[in-house]
Amino acid sequence: MQFKTIIEPFRIKSVEPIGLSTEEERVHYLKEAHYNPFLLRSKDVIIDFMTDSGTSAMSAHQWAGIMEGDEAYAGSRSWLRMENEVQDLTGMQHVLPTHQGRAGERIVYGHLGGPGKVFISNTHFDTTRANIEFSGATAIDIPIKENEDTALLHPFKGNMDTAELERLLKEHEGRMGAVILTVTNNSGGGQPVSMANAKEVSAICKRHGVLLMLDCCRVAENSWFVKHREEGMEKLSYREIAQRMFALADGAVMSAKKDAFANIGGFIAFRDGALAEACTNLLIITEGFSTYGGLAGRDMEAIAIGLEEVFDPHYLEYRIKSTAFLGDALNKMGVPLMLPIGGHAVYIDAKKLYPHIPPAQYPGQALVCELFRIGGIRSVEIGSVMFGTYAEDGSLKPARMELVRLAIPRRVYTQSHIEYVAEAFGEVMRHREQVKGLRIMKEPKFLRHFTAHFETL
Ligand code: F0G
Secondary structure, eight states, rough: OOOOOOOSSSSSSOOOOOOOOHHHHHHHHHHHHHOOGGGGGGGSEEEEOSSSSSSOOHHHHHHHHHHHHHOOSSSSSSHHHHHHHHHHHHSEEEEEEEEHHHHHHHHHHOOOOOOOEEEESSSHHHHHHHHHHHTTEEEEEEOOGGGGGGOOOOOTTTOOOOHHHHHHHHHTTTTTHHHHEEESBBBEEEEEEEOHHHHHHHHHHHHHHEEEEEEEHHHHHHHHHHHHTTTOOSOOHHHHHHHHHTTTOEEEEETTSSOOOOSOEEEEEEEEEEHHHHHHHHHHTOOOOTTTTTTTTHHHHHHHHHHHHOOOOHHHHHHHHHHHHHHHHHHHHTOOOOOOOOOOOEEHHHHHHOOTEEETGGGGHHHHHHHHHHHHHEEEEEEEHHHHHOTTTSSSEEOOOOOOEOOOOOOTHHHHHHHHHHHHHHHHHHTTTTTTOEEEOOOOOSGGTTTOOOHHH
16 A cells, blocks of 8 residues: 555654743744844744754664764764765765864865855855855856746756856856855755756866865755656665765765754865865864864764764655645645745745735745744745845845745654644735735844844834
8 A cells, every 4th residue: 555644754752842832922022032033032932944954853873872972082983983974975085074064164165265266056055155255255156047936847946057157167267266066955945956967067167177066965855856856866775876976076065964963063075185184274273173173072973873864765755755745735725935845945935925015025024923923933034134235225135036944854843743834824825915024123234134123014
């Protein structure tokens, strides 16, 4: 018998209570937080879909590894285990531990970057872009054109535009820092990158003598899409698919807070020894010695185990299908979404949901507040609050899209939690015409979405 129900392929051994609240209490919490989800207390949140980063549930095996962690300053057993695991997965000999993804980005892109240098990606994640720009270099995003149309179906909407890559590499010859392929493409809607696209990008980079880096924090989720959507890939295991993708790159940066199920951690990997050596010097100055890089031995143990667990076919099947389960439920209700549903999150198109709220009144932020008011659900706006800038006359230059992300922590929520979220959207849809926008009352100069204060209109 073919079951329709996707069950969580794990049993719950340890639980964390969720603090339930009334709508009246949540209205008060929202006001206290100045309508900014980053200023809410997690104890007041019922379902936390703010991020899938560092929020995963570790397995009993990982927790056992935590107790086994070797906290030696140099040559820790846990480091050797993690190094071995990363070498096997990436096929890259030189591995550096870092405390999270952006620490690796700062080291690698700080070293390769600098004024006048250019980086090209399918889409730079914001910390990647920030580290590149902080070095004085320029970051250019070239997702395929299909990525812009949220409703358009395409199996690999995370792909890089290779014709544009060719053109840009000619234009910026001699100035290139690196090409970065982000798998899956988080800022572009959690959309996957195909093996064919990665191969083409790799061949172009080789021809131009440009370094290709993989931002691989969701590489296992990407492998699921490759296996199920790309011809010729169906017989390979998920791990083999990931290994083939790594084989196309010169180096990789990973935030282990995603597909390694760790609460903290990351790594850099390189084929080239000279590049690894330069980065090791930077690592030691700010992160830690090269056998721990800012991590505790126990964290490295958890990462090593997590990197094996994530390729379990039953887990990946559950992971991708349960994300799609939420997306499909919302799609059926007529909630405008970024389609097809990606691996780690469901993205709502707030511009289409609230056509009466102009970008300058932040439709995405209005939905974030609605979800919290209705169901205590915490999400994040990825639109003009996050990326909007001001024109010289003080008017808002809106972002390309007004999205809200529901990022799903790994192995944390059950199907009933997901059904609860879908039910909350029923109320969102019933109220959609009455919802009002917001205005910003106070904001910092950089990364305003983290700390800005809002007021409802
Ligand atoms: N690259 C990608 C594609 C990411 O999604 C993230 C983090 C990073 C790099 C940076 O890693 O947080 O360990 O320093 N994404 C989180 C998110 C924050 O919510 O999507 P980090």
